Amino acid sequence: MIAVNLSDEDRWKKYNNFSPLISIFKKFHPLNDEIERRINQHTFPVSYKKNKYLVSPVDRNKFLFLIVKGVVRGFIKDGTTEITTWIAKENEVVGTIRNLWVEGDSEEYLQALEDVDLIAIPHVLSEYLYENFTEANIVGRKMMEQYYRSAEERAYLCRISSAEKRYKRFLVSFPDLINRVSLKHIASFLAIRLETLSRIRAKI
Amino acid sequence: MIAVNLSDEDRWKKYNNFSPLISIFKKFHPLNDEIERRINQHTFPVSYKKNKYLVSPVDRNKFLFLIVKGVVRGFIKDGTTEITTWIAKENEVVGTIRNLWVEGDSEEYLQALEDVDLIAIPHVLSEYLYENFTEANIVGRKMMEQYYRSAEERAYLCRISSAEKRYKRFLVSFPDLINRVSLKHIASFLAIRLETLSRIRAKI
């Protein structure tokens, strides 16, 4: 499913001939030409329609994705219910963690919540860049720091005692998501039921 | 309060003359001698008694700490209640994040839950190493990846729907902590009240 066969010239036409990844990375650290060349060569755009799943069991863990346009959520199946652990938007990089502490039972999934344009980043590319270019490790370190902070925020948010306070925190932490994501997913992210969220909103 | 004035020979005597940080870092990537020398020179041991706070407002954000012995928790004051967002033990590196999305209202604190031996890592040192040694970025990147995963686990854990299931997940994710940490802190980490946790345990 994930496979393109474009000449280098065509692949990035809609992005002015450069993988949008490059400008994201450059915000963290300058890149040398060889890295840029490899990124252009080995990353590629993909698109998914709203509600589609980004990672098939086959491709699981083979790619990270830069979100160029749209919103994506990550969730974990806990028996019959889905637990949304994050919701990400443009300029964020997402992927499955796949190193959950308790192996087996819980699988992580990615789902497009709008029509999305993504850049697929093969893990083999990341590994190659990390092993061969010091800049890659600088960029990777800084990005991981940023993502760690946002994971901490998510871990804090869901420990706030009342559903209403969690919702209010959500509004200030993720003001841009409230109008783009359906309430059922926000409810799941806040660890409350859709009906409860609906009542909280009615009250405010 | 945090300040030592030991000759280089004395400082690490109890650790066979090397900062324990070095062996931790080496698990991720080999280090060159100059890095090791800087680490020995600019990190130093500190100890805190059980229940003491690790970071005074003055020193806030100036150090990370490697836990050599003991257990430490991180918590955030939400008005009058404390929300424990993580609990860490030996061989983990901890610190305040201090980049909470909503500035101001919520302060992060670190508290020793046992008598702890730590290695203090000045942020100025981390920055220096990152800027001058590529290995530091490799080590930092790999460590951040690991910490990101554990933050994801914490974000997932607290979204599990029932208190009992959260507790059971805690038991498998953090089996070593249950006998070292008082239930009130575990309850806070699980986002439930101490009394509820007590009842869940009685039931099982």
Added chain:
DNA sequence: CTTAGTTGTTGATTATTGTCAAAAAAACAT
């Protein structure tokens, strides 16, 4: 446009968890 499907709202009821209070048990200090 019309229909089917999804998403969000509202109500009634139940279940879970929180709150307050007090006692028991365990840990700590003198």
Added chain:
DNA sequence: ATGTTTTTTTGACAATAATCAACAACTAAG
């Protein structure tokens, strides 16, 4: 050991949130 403090347990009750069900609003597809 003895008394003191902290932690944990237990009980009665209240509050919050979940559940079930019906319906309204909105979207997507034919």
